[in-house]
Amino acid sequence: MSARKAHIVGVGESKYTRWGKIGDISEHALACQAIGRAVEDAGLSMNDVDGLASFAEDRNEAVFLAADLGLPTLRFGNMVWMPGGGGGCAAVANAAMAVETGQAEVVVVYRSLCQGQFFRFGTGGIDASVPGDLAPPTLVQTDSMMIASMGFSMPYGLLMAAAAYALPTRRHMHLYGTTYEQLGAIAVTFRDHASRNPRAVMGERPMTMDDYMAAPMIADPHRLFDCCLESDGACAVVVTTEERARDLAKGPVEILASEQGCPKGYAFGPFTNANISDDLYATGGTEEMAGRLWGKAGLGPKDVDVAQLYDHFTGCVVMLVEDYGFCARGEGGPFVESGALSVNGGSLPTNTHGGSLSEAYIHGLNHVVEGVRALRDESTSPVENAEVCLVTSAACVPSSAVLLGRK
Amino acid sequence: MSERFFPNSMPPPMANTTMLPWWQAASEHRLCVQECQSCRHTRFPPSPICPECRSDAAEWKDVPGRGEVYTYTIIHRPIAAEQELPYVVAVIALEDSGGLRMISNLVGVAPEDVEIGMKVEVVWEDMSDDLAVPRFRAVG
Numbered sequence: 160m161s162a163r164k165a166h167i168v169g170v171g172e173s174k175y176t177r178w179g180k181i182g183d184i185s186e187h188a189l190a191c192q193a194i195g196r197a198v199e200d201a202g203l204s205m206n207d208v209d210g211l212a213s214f215a216e217d218r219n220e221a222v223f224l225a226a227d228l229g230l231p232t233l234r235f236g237n238m239v240w241m242p243g244g245g246g247g248c249a250a251v252a253n254a255a256m257a258v259e260t261g262q263a264e265v266v267v268v269y270r271s272l273c274q275g276q277f278f279r280f281g282t283g284g285i286d287a288s289v290p291g292d293l294a295p296p297t298l299v300q301t302d303s304m305m306i307a308s309m310g311f312s313m314p315y316g317l318l319m320a321a322a323a324y325a326l327p328t329r330r331h332m333h334l335y336g337t338t339y340e341q342l343g344a345i346a347v348t349f350r351d352h353a354s355r356n357p358r359a360v361m362g363e364r365p366m367t368m369d370d371y372m373a374a375p376m377i378a379d380p381h382r383l384f385d386c387c388l389e390s391d392g393a394c395a396v397v398v399t400t401e402e403r404a405r406d407l408a409k410g411p412v413e414i415l416a417s418e419q420g421c422p423k424g425y426a427f428g429p430f431t432n433a434n435i436s437d438d439l440y441a442t443g444g445t446e447e448m449a450g451r452l453w454g455k456a457g458l459g460p461k462d463v464d465v466a467q468l469y470d471h472f473t474g475c476v477v478m479l480v481e482d483y484g485f486c487a488r489g490e491g492g493p494f495v496e497s498g499a500l501s502v503n504g505g506s507l508p509t510n511t512h513g514g515s516l517s518e519a520y521i522h523g524l525n526h527v528v529e530g531v532r533a534l535r536d537e538s539t540s541p542v543e544n545a546e547v548c549l550v551t552s553a554a555c556v557p558s559s560a561v562l563l564g565r566k
Numbered sequence: 567m568s569e570r571f572f573p574n575s576m577p578p579p580m581a582n583t584t585m586l587p588w589w590q591a592a593s594e595h596r597l598c599v600q601e602c603q604s605c606r607h608t609r610f611p612p613s614p615i616c617p618e619c620r621s622d623a624a625e626w627k628d629v630p631g632r633g634e635v636y637t638y639t640i641i642h643r644p645i646a647a648e649q650e651l652p653y654v655v656a657v658i659a660l661e662d663s664g665g666l667r668m669i670s671n672l673v674g675v676a677p678e679d680v681e682i683g684m685k686v687e688v689v690w691e692d693m694s695d696d697l698a699v700p701r702f703r704a705v706g
Contacts, residue, residue, distance in 0.1 A: 287575075287644040295694030296578040298589050303582075310580040311611045314699050315671050317655045318577065318645045325639035326657055333637070333682045379640040379652075379677075424617060433636075433657045433667040434610065440637075 165255030166404040166411035167563070169201025169397035170528040175360050175519035178389035179275025186393075190219045190271035191227055193393035197267060201397045202408025208397075210235030210266030212254045214246030215522065219271050235263035241419060242427055244469055244515075244553030247523040248561045252417030254398035264399060270524040271393035280389065281319040312431045320471060321386045322378035323430040324555055328474025329380055330441040335489035339380060341496045342473040343371040346384040346516055348500045349470065353513025355539040360388055361517040385473040387515035394525050404566075412531045413564040415547070416456035418448045421557035428556040442488070443478035443554025453484075456562045460484040463562075464545035465533045466507055467526035470514040475554040476500075480507070483549065483560075502540040511540035526550050527561065534565040568692040571673045571701055572653075575646040579699070585612045587626060592698050595690045599663050601627040608664030631688030633660040633702070636667055640677040652677050658686060658702055674703040 211221035221236035239246035254266035353359035374383035404411035477491035486494040500509040512529035604621035638656035686702040
């Protein structure tokens, strides 16, 4: 088994832009570009790749990518069911399972997003600036469970993620006294990290707490900079066995442990589900999974040197640091306000690339890319002698996580 | 027709065959949850089998349409044309429902006055002849 233990050996990405800015190359072609760069970074050839994995209804199907990339054979084509930002780490986990069990030798995990080429997330395809058909609305019947699951949120105007995840965050503020300023501390810290990252979409847009507080309210308690970017871009990571990893271009990063899933009755999380149990509602829903992850790795929160935590919204980061045990339940606000997440002396340097708030929103696969760079001393916000990096996917949806270790 | 709070351009409800009876009851201004006929566990949104005892025998049970605000958000961006801003989406904890909650709107209350624990009651908005959507307003 140990000769087949999964490692990440290559990472790569396209340029990252604001949403809708990549129009000269298709989303599919952009995926090809990112996969090519990750394979090159590993010192491998496309002829070595025999698996592809992605997550959350990726529009870029593995079979078309395999054909256009000229893969000699596709042995593993995999999609994770965890929705949206919940599945990025699970896709890495599935790639790891594939190579460890001999289903494939080299699996590339990828994500490509060009919202301008399709539709903008959070709108349901509705353009609110155009007066609609003013005929009275009627009930729409559907056979799709995914569409039907939105039927008890959309009619109330709950469609935008910034509003959906405001619900558990507001409850967290009510229960524990979490403040707007504590949310702002997260946004300001990650922007500072982005300022050193040439790939970051917001890298040249410094932000103070005053700037944060002056930004318009989107869905209270979320102001503009509590919300992740909307980006165009693609990234990829290459997973293979320890045996193959030994002779490659760069120091491999071991996948120490991975977990995925959700608690009973969670479904899509608070976006569509008002009946998450009371003890879980104002959490990320990932505490139980985090316990399994620590147990599997034989590690705990104190062993983590650097973290890349999915940051679709600042409130969700507060819930993640609690779920993963970096502080007690309810103390996430004071924890982030203390500067814990900063690479400048914080106890848990987090999102050293700037995260989804300030680098790019690639459904968190860019957090895995940064996790690898942090352990290869390639991060633009380095954490000296970092040995262990926690990477999580989104809070408040079915989720996943990986623990990465420097070899 | 009832008082109107939201424009016709709002997204319509979407329902599969399991959920359709809930909206049919809504059109008659009845707020329902499902009740398992085997173990009496109540559930919402509608689903095909009981998640506690896995029985598929369920009946629709009317609930009083009273409750309190469990959490909320004040939304400043429109999702539909000609919508009044800001508007309030809230999770309502429903009385006498077996502890169930539902997502809805608060209407007739200034956004700055909304708070968790606020007592509310249902107010039906007839969107068309055969579609009514439950919103909530403050009581007391």
